Amino acid sequence: MPLDRNNPIVLVVDDSPDSLGMIHTALQLGGYTVLVALNGQQALDIVARIQPDVVLMDALMPVMDGFESCRQMRCLLPLTPILFMTGLSEPEHIVKAFEHGGTDYITKPINPDELLARITAHVRSAHLISDAREALDSARQHVLSVNDRGAVLWTTPETRELLAGNGIEVAVGEFVLSGQIREWIGGRDTAQDLIVHTTRRPLIIRYFKTVHADEHLLRIVDQHQLLDPKVLEAALPVTKREAEVLLWVAQGKTNREIGEILTLSPRTVNKHLEQIYSKIQVDNRAAATSIAIQSLLGMTV
Known part of the structure; x- marks a missing residue:
């Protein structure tokens, strides 16, 4: 059946038929298009072809668990909300979910109304971020977004062009300057600009703002x-x-x-x-x- 692109797409990753049935019904009634994967590897195969608006990820599954799947998925979907849903409620499991790239955490048994409310809020926020990115792209600004580890979440086209011209190739999930940026952000001395020396000329990176707990917006000062x-x-x-x-x-x-x-x-x-x-x-x-x-x-x- 073809996807309804007018409705937000939710990828549900769970190996439990009972959970899948309940969640599928609730999401369809809520106006969402639902895709299903039975394990983490299937989920990665799907997002390599289709970009969902939100992912619901079970933690414990065969073949590949949700934690590892989420970690790898972040390279393909750096800004897509990934909500963990699991019966595991110990603090270490919750921390592990966030450390592997999770956006939110819902404990089973799932309450359909709560699930829909959380998904709606995350999809709305993701769309606002996407709109802001498109506006920055149109404004031709040298802006990039990184996480706490210095890995790139996204850049404007002008940023990629500027960095490439200085011998730095940028890919989502990677950044050759991650060490410098990680120390700079981690040291919380972002009031001072970061000066990065390249093969051609120094680049001045200025901290713009914190988007959320693990996303930082940076601007490369116009060399002119x-x-x-x-x-x-x-x-x-x-x-x-x-x-x-x-x-x-x-x-x-x-x-x-x-x-x-x-x-x-x-x-x-x-x-x-x-x-x-x-x-x-x-x-x-x-x-x-x-x-x-x-x-x-x-x-x-």
């Missing part, structure tokens, strides 16, 4: 913005020309080189520097460079 003197002019008490001089100072250029770039004499460049030092209250080139870089990165000076 880092080379825009208007950023310095807006952040510091300097003129447009002084901002241009300071930008090149921050990039390690000498007065002679800056003069050639801006068609100024080295003496004029030095006069601008004297004014800059006075205005930003420093007395040497190194201190001015430090303040310029912090301003370019959007950090508080």
Whole structure:
């Protein structure tokens, strides 16, 4: 029978005929399209071809249990709600369910009304997240989402293009910078940007917000913005020309080189520097460079 794409699709993974019958009936009456798998491996085979809106996962099954199936399924369905439903109610089982990627936990025997209410809430939240992702894609932003371990949950097309241009290939569930990101997020020092050195140029990763307990939204600062003197002019008490001089100072250029770039004499460049030092209250080139870089990165000076 063809799938009704107008209704949310629920994949039910359970080897109990009694549970399947009750859940199937309740979901159909609730307006959902139901797919059934009898073990974790069957479930993985299904999601490789069809993306459900939500997964109901039993914990204990033959061939492959729900915990392992959920862990592998997260690579294919990074944001899809996966609700565990099981008679296991010990704290360690509940913790294990969440550690393997579960979104929620329902203890058997299942109450149909509670089940429908939870599924409806999770599907609604997932759709809101999906809409937000589409909006970010359309806005052409360098945004990515990662979990606590630094593994990528999703990225905008512009992010994939930017990272690929710097020698970093991104795949859902993996990220070559996971170690750096994991330590950064785990250390909770996300008020400071993460600077990642690549084969071409440094990338500045800024923490945007926590989506939920195990999803973090990050933004890669536009590289063109880092080379825009208007950023310095807006952040510091300097003129447009002084901002241009300071930008090149921050990039390690000498007065002679800056003069050639801006068609100024080295003496004029030095006069601008004297004014800059006075205005930003420093007395040497190194201190001015430090303040310029912090301003370019959007950090508080």
